[in-house]
Amino acid sequence: xxxxxxxxxxxxxxxxxxxxxxxxxxxxxxxxxxxxxxxxxxxxxxxxxxxxxxxxxxxxxxxxxxxxxxxxxxxxxxxxxxxxxxxxxxxxxxxxxxxxxxxxxxxxxxxxxxxxxxxxxxxxxxxxxxxxxxxxxxxxxxxxxxxxxxxxxxxxxxxxxxxxxxxxxxxxxxxxxxxxxxxxxxxxxxxxxxxxxxxxxxxxxxxxxxxxxxxxxxxxxxxxxxxxxxxxxxxxxxxxxxxxxxxxxxxxxxxxxxxxxxxxxxxxxxxxxxxxxxxxxxxxxxxxxxxxxxxxxxxxxxxxxxxxxxxxxxxxxxxxxxxxxxxxxxxxxxxxxxxxxxxxxxxxxxxxxxxxxxxxxxxxxxxxxxxxxxxxxxxxxxxxxxxxxxxxxxxxxxxxxxxxxxxxxxxxxxxxxxxxxxxxxxxxxxxxxxxxxxxxxxxxxxxxxxxxxxxxxxxxxxxxxxxxxxxxxxxxxxxxxxxxxxxxxxx
Numbered sequence: 117x118x119x120x121x122x123x124x125x126x127x128x129x130x131x132x133x134x135x136x137x138x139x140x141x142x143x144x145x146x147x148x149x150x151x152x153x154x155x156x157x158x159x160x161x162x163x164x165x166x167x168x169x170x171x172x173x174x175x176x177x178x179x180x181x182x183x184x185x186x187x188x189x190x191x192x193x194x195x196x197x198x199x200x201x202x203x204x205x206x207x208x209x210x211x212x213x214x215x216x217x218x219x220x221x222x223x224x225x226x227x228x229x230x231x232x233x234x235x236x237x238x239x240x241x242x243x244x245x246x247x248x249x250x251x252x253x254x255x256x257x258x259x260x261x262x263x264x265x266x267x268x269x270x271x272x273x274x275x276x277x278x279x280x281x282x283x284x285x286x287x288x289x290x291x292x293x294x295x296x297x298x299x300x301x302x303x304x305x306x307x308x309x310x311x312x313x314x315x316x317x318x319x320x321x322x323x324x325x326x327x328x329x330x331x332x333x334x335x336x337x338x339x340x341x342x343x344x345x346x347x348x349x350x351x352x353x354x355x356x357x358x359x360x361x362x363x364x365x366x367x368x369x370x371x372x373x374x375x376x377x378x379x380x381x382x383x384x385x386x387x388x389x390x391x392x393x394x395x396x397x398x399x400x401x402x403x404x405x406x407x408x409x410x411x412x413x414x415x416x417x418x419x420x421x422x423x424x425x426x427x428x429x430x431x432x433x434x435x436x437x438x439x440x441x442x443x444x445x446x447x448x449x450x451x452x453x454x455x456x457x458x459x460x461x462x463x464x465x466x467x468x469x470x471x472x473x474x475x476x477x478x479x480x481x482x483x484x485x486x487x488x489x490x491x492x493x494x495x496x497x498x499x500x501x502x503x504x505x506x507x508x509x510x511x512x513x514x515x516x517x518x519x520x521x522x523x524x525x526x527x528x529x530x531x532x533x534x535x536x537x538x539x540x541x542x543x544x545x546x547x548x549x550x551x552x553x554x555x556x557x558x559x560x561x562x563x564x565x566x567x568x569x570x571x572x573x574x575x576x577x578x579x580x581x582x583x584x585x586x587x588x589x590x591x592x593x594x595x596x597x598x599x600x601x602x603x604x605x606x607x
Contacts, residue, residue: 135309138203141302151192152355158188173260181246191240192316197223205428211295214287214435234282265291272439273459287436305415318374329404346398382407437477438468464501545597546586
């Protein structure tokens, strides 16, 4: 089955109770090399990461942040949790993911949540946010086009009051090329419930193995085996994990425990670590187990139609839009870009919710401009979003007045356009009628038009003579031309 065939399943068919996770294909490859599963060394890894440098269509380049280093195990957990939540939203594909601290804690397996947990979450989010990626995506013409992006290009963070307070809620945006690729159905479907039983290395192995097994699987009862060089697994799937030369070390002190866990979940039936006969390098062979075949059939062969997905709008209304409004206020008040605002406080976020109960998010920028201008007129130095709420009634009254004025102008413009259209119809009908009149009647009308146009000179006189001819024809034969009301009914 091709990559595109694997992805050719409507995201809205995802049943959240079954724990499906939809991973965009390029993001799957990026994630394998991006996340370092060694917490101690992750922060020190700042060098550029390259995959398939000699193959243009597959080449991926990643540059970790110089201060934060390579995203570590917690960043991987957060990443998987957010992609799972984005999967649950279903269709239409949205480009933002919102969550509360309690929700993200549950998704990454944290029962308690304190300041330390919050700062670890903040660091993990920023490790992903600041990593720059360059890769190739297929466009509508099936050609590979280079894209440069950050997986989470924008973060909006709420803290209770101070920078040292825990994160209360957060919204992240997802890179546009990834969103577009999801819309084009380039993704693999994964079992998130199974993934929750695994550590981050086990999750990384599972995601890549399911992808490759699904590509190889073409018919029932087919015997599948997938082999890959151990050193390539460490580099491409496990974020540059240390490569060992002895099979016993790999088995007993590194990957063995994770592979045995995949066997225990029945995703793998077996695995084998052996030396290549060609060059002596270690190669790992994998055979899928019953859990793979069950999920493959469930995800791709027995797809449930109309299964429920999670509505993204409540998160958007309760978290995303209030956060973004509070950030927008900080930007307009300080003159700083949104990206330079580290966080907003819960008081401003709650005020934003109250404001958005009375106006739409689309109106919010105009309201803030109006309120800040009004405050400036009275030398009121607004410090909080609550300070501009007092101008909401005036803003809404102005909007009502402007709307009434717009409606009046629209009505006036419509009436004027209608009048001009009817005048054109009347002139055209009069000209046609004139041509059908007896010659004696035409002569009388021409003489009357000539007398009416005598006060004009040159070419203008000839033009006005034609105008008067049409007017006089209509006046003398009113029953042969529709009235305005008749014309309206006929239109």
